Amino acid sequence: MKRKEEILAWLDTNPRIQDLKKFAKQLGVRLRKSMKKREVIRAIKEFLKKETLEARSSATSPVAKVEEREVEEVKELPKTYNKDKLVLLPVNPNWLFVYWDMSPETRRIIESLEPGSSVVLRVHDVTYIIFDGKNSHRTFEAGVDVRYTSNYYINVPMPNADYLAELGYKTPYGEFVPLMRSNVARTPPNSPSPSNRERWYDLRKRRKSVSPSKGVIVKPVERVRVSSPGKGVEYSGGGAFLWESVRSGGIL
């Protein structure tokens, strides 16, 4: 326990029973409801004795929370900017992220839909086309409860494809009425291109040329995602272990 001394010092300052219980709970000390202040303190002390060096959580001390150093008040962030907005972002080759915000007018339209209507999100595969509302290669649909949700992660079938989303509603007769349309987002590719051309640039003569590919000379050994039972997914990738420790400055 890294701040054992501090906690012991705090216990000596005659804290309120409520604070003691709250803190004990944070620590994970088991208490009975009927416990007196003295008993709670004893239970905390017992618990601390058992703690090892490893328990280095910074969230457990009532004395020195990091946030308490802050003086300027951080306000709640706005929940809406009252604008119609549907934004589509690629996450990886098979996932997109979409979020939306609404103007009061759009909100009113949705609130006053006739019974039997439903709000839906549509995602269109618009790879290499200019979308006119109905010419997409494929269309996917999911129901949305806009009262509780303002974003979705969408699992899409194609890497290296253009997608576009629409948020709208379906009338009781099954007709789709779009209210908002998103930007086009392209999923990143995850396999080598089928292209069999090579383009070259002669920098001295400033001349570009295209020729059929003679094949790749250095073949890549691609990374593969693995998992083994009992081990969680690690957010390492690029910089392996050092990401966490170095990028966060080595602070535990």
Added chain:
Amino acid sequence: MRGYMILFLHAHLPYIKHPEYDEFLEERWLFEAMMETYIPLIMMFRRLEKEKVPFKLTMSITPPLMEMLSSDDMQRKFERHMGKLIELAEKEVERTKSEHPKKNKMARYYLSNFREILRVFREDLERDLLGAFKEFQEKGNVELVTCNATHGFLPLMEIYPQAVRAQIEIGVKAYEKYFGRKPRGLWLAECGYFLGLDRYLAEAGIEYFFVDSHAFWYADDQPRYGVYRPVITPSEVFVFARDPESSEQVWSATVGYPGDHRYREFYRDIGFDREYDYIKPYIDPSGVRVNTGIKYHKITSKDLDLSKKELYDIDEAKMAAKEHARDFFYKKTKQVEKLSSLMGIEPIIVAPFDAELFGHWWYEGIFFLEEFIRLLKDQSTVKLATPSEIIDKLDVVQIITPAASSWGANGYYEVWLNGKNDWIYPHIHEMIEKMTEMAKKFEGVEDPLIDRALKQMARELLLAQSSDWAFIITTGTSVDYAMNRVKKHITRFLDIYDQLSRGTVDEEKLSYYEWVDGIFDDIDYRVYLKVGEVS
């Protein structure tokens, strides 16, 4: 049979300057990096120079780091930090006499090392670390490249051309300010690349950038030489891709050199081990225990409980670093031989790392680098080169558009966009729109106060965009701080926006924001007017 190697160090820390506090926990990130990485790197350059060992390194120093390293305030705080650390090391020298000879040996080592670092900083470098890097750039040993302004993750800004432009242009300007010339190269934060980003780089006069390996592998045409030759994009910017083998050897968690049992254990620090009353003056004033930089234990075995680690011996660790440097040298030689016979043309191996890996995380990493560079001296198979030297010599180059990618976990964007941090983006996007709106509204208006308010809005937006906050929230360390930072920048931005909308700027409040978020003194917010895509 020979080939070139681009040894690249990416030096970056988010803007963690807190003038409103005498001491601030996160400012230690900078002091640790200065003490363990940046100054030791300069010391290494000077040693190599003195002994006439040729070397070529490429480094990115990100704009927030430029701003912090050049700040008088941070320089003074660093000196004070070192002063206290030296005081602690003096106490440790006495205290460890009765504890263990190995600990005492290290305490004495730390004391003389800390004194030397402070002396070099004050006397040799006259506090001007950027100047020291610049000097080695002018001598031709180091090529410095810039980075996008606040290390924002560009693929998630694609829909706002003005935001991409601001990140790039301000990154270029910061470089010009501190290094007195235009940057030839730019390091994309997290190697984050999206289709078309090369056009913005071309527009800003950038000649080359870097991507992760799979950006080449999954490009529009297949690269004939894989990642072992640079390519050029249709908008005529050169691109280098990371060599996966070099990365694996140096920084893999499982098989990389830094995990060797003889190396220093990062997580066992006297900031946590010593009794509270003794260590209190040397940790955070709030009482939160932190790393001090004095560590007596070695990794021993990776799965071992921290309390069971054995005592560290720096001489033993330096031996390990030498062995690893020899191993790396051997592997690079073999790799070059194999590749050049396969390719029939000189392979170019690009090995980029976070600079702070060397010295800060991997304490012996600088010895390793130095040893590796020395080994390269008397042979001609592997030659260090800078990206500029490589592109200046190219005759013919393959034209390729790299694939959208990053060097984060799994290679794409999910580290910076997932269920934990996705709440950031609607705010950032709104800030971009509001920034553009206000820049337009006050275009041509010459009012010093409005100008200051617009500048500050741009600063808050750029600071909120640092990829570091989203990253920290994902990985789960220092989350409170990162969340707070994002929220503060959004709140401060919206506050100024409201003031401007109402037509009354609160000068006192604005001055406070300028003081606490005072990055990029001469920022030009008009870049947010350039909303069109590059043609």
